[in-house]
Amino acid sequence: MVRERTLWLVDRMRTAMDHCEDYSEYLKELEEISPNVGVYNMCKSDYPDEMLAEIIEGYEQYARTLSREELISLVREFQNGDTTEGKDSLIVYAVDYNSLRPDGSDILICPEDYFEDNESPSPEMIIDLLLDNSKKTNKVPEVKEVPIDMDRDHLLWMLKRLKSLKGHSEEYGEYLKEFGSLCPYPIVHRLCIKDYPDEIIAEIIEGYFKFDKALSREELVFLVKEYQNGPKTEGRSFLIITAISHNSMHTDGTRLLLHPEDYFDSNESPSPEMIVDLLLDNSKKY
Structure with a gap:
């Protein structure tokens, strides 16, 4: 029930x-x-x-602290591939929450990048690496370079090829790395499993690093104003939310952008400047 x-x-x-x-x-x-x-x-x-x-x-x-044994069990379940998409997402959340490395979910999704002499590392090896940031593997994970000025047609072709490989984990993981210099490939993976249209994914990939970084107040005000006026595409909307999430000092960052009226009792239509000032100062009151 x-x-x-x-x-x-x-x-x-x-x-x-x-x-x-x-x-x-x-x-x-x-x-x-x-x-x-x-x-x-x-x-x-x-x-x-x-x-x-x-x-x-x-x-x-x-998304809580789990023991080594619990994490091993989850990684084994993820590797076996008998889970639902929801369960896969939950396992990724668990790994991200517990990992002592910034590339936690990368290690789960593409472990072959981190173990040169073993293309199929055991769950125990993966978890030991996740839980020890000082632990060294036989190679530094490689990211195959992709020209930053790649044209949209080629990027769309790559996305179609990537989606066609879903279900073939080794080939899929290898091809996923091709996107590395354009956008963190766990982001690409998540967009693909959500079945976003290729055009939207391409727009997000092309703009990701321009938005997922520290921006000035003026830049954020410009983006909030654009969001309020209605972004032209769903991809642009995703990128603006990415920028807000990266720069917000407020615990409710993206919700402030999506529902600003909940945060300004005396103003149902707060200005972009008011929204950004609250985003950048968690102690600010209206």
């Missing part, structure tokens, strides 16, 4: 959002199930309802 309730809440919230209706009742109940997953952004994603419900129900159980 729990899953049926979660699915119903997800469906009702998405329907309310699509029709610009009040969804606060559904959001509140979903956030009681998982306070930290970011329910609003999840419901805005292209995840199927069943996958989203699985993530919401499981997030708090996975």
Whole structure:
């Protein structure tokens, strides 16, 4: 019955959002199930309802401190490939939460990059590397260079090729690395498994490093103004949210962008400057 309730809440919230209706009742109940997953952004994603419900129900159980044995069990499950997309996402969350290395999910998704003499490292080897940032492998992970000025047609061709390899883990992992100098390839992987259209993924890849970096107040104000006016594409919207997430000092960063009216009691239409000032100062009050 729990899953049926979660699915119903997800469906009702998405329907309310699509029709610009009040969804606060559904959001509140979903956030009681998982306070930290970011329910609003999840419901805005292209995840199927069943996958989203699985993530919401499981997030708090996975995104926490786990023992070495628990992590090994999860990596083994991930390698066996008998899981759902929701379970795969939860395992990635668990690995990211527990990893002492910044490339935690990379090691899980493409472990062959990190073990020169072993293309199929065991779950134990992967976890030992994840939990020891000083641990050395036989090679530094390689990223095959891709020209930064790659034209859109070639990038689209690469994406079609990448998607055609899903289900062939070794070939898929190798080809995924081709995107490394354009965009972190775990980002590319996540966009592909969400089945974003190729044009949108290409736009995100081309602009990722321009947005996922420290920006000035003036640059952020410009982006918030653009978002308020309605970005021309879904890819551009994704990039603006990426920039806000990277630069926000406020715990509710992206929600401030998406629902600023919740944060300004006396102003239902706060200016871009007001939004950015609050983003950059968590102590600021309105």
